[in-house]
Amino acid sequence: MKTDLFRSAIAALALIAAPAVVHAHGSMKPQHGGMVQMTGETMFELVTGPKGVDVYLSEEDEPIPAASYTAKLTQTAAGKKTEAALKAAGGNKLSAPGFKAAKGAKIVVALIDKNGAKTFATFQTK
Known part of the structure; x- marks a missing residue:
């Protein structure tokens, strides 16, 4: 009987803690479509x-100033690589105007901070 009560209590705590773990780094919902x-x-x-x-940057739902970084994107589509510089465009936005994202392409965004630390994100276009 004590074992069943203990297991129930652990399960209840897990259910209560789960939402906090899922949202620990902010929302993963797109803010710009x-x-x-x-x-x-x-x-x-x-x-x-x-x-x-x-490209928009944020951390825990707070915008990160894009001007603090240099960035580029690399697209691989149909065996060809295309690169473009991403420039700060105000607030947390980086832009590559005129760059055409191909359907089904792999796009890698490389972000470099002022200390030289690099961060990468990979996307697959639809």
Whole structure:
């Protein structure tokens, strides 16, 4: 009887703690209609469109100033690699205007902070 009560208590604690674990680093819901990847503590949101590619940076739902980084994206599609610089475009936004994201391409975003530390996020376009 004591064992069943103990197991029930552990199960209840696990259910209570689970939502806190899932949201420990903020929401993974896209804020700009793009695709989201988490790398370490940094959330990348890749937004592709007819005018180019934008990447938004955040950590625990707080925007990270894009001007603090240099960045580039590398697209691999149909066996060919294409690269473009991502430039700070205000707030937490990096942009590669005019860059065309191919359907089914692998896009890697490389982010380098002022200390030289590199962070990467990989996306697969649809």
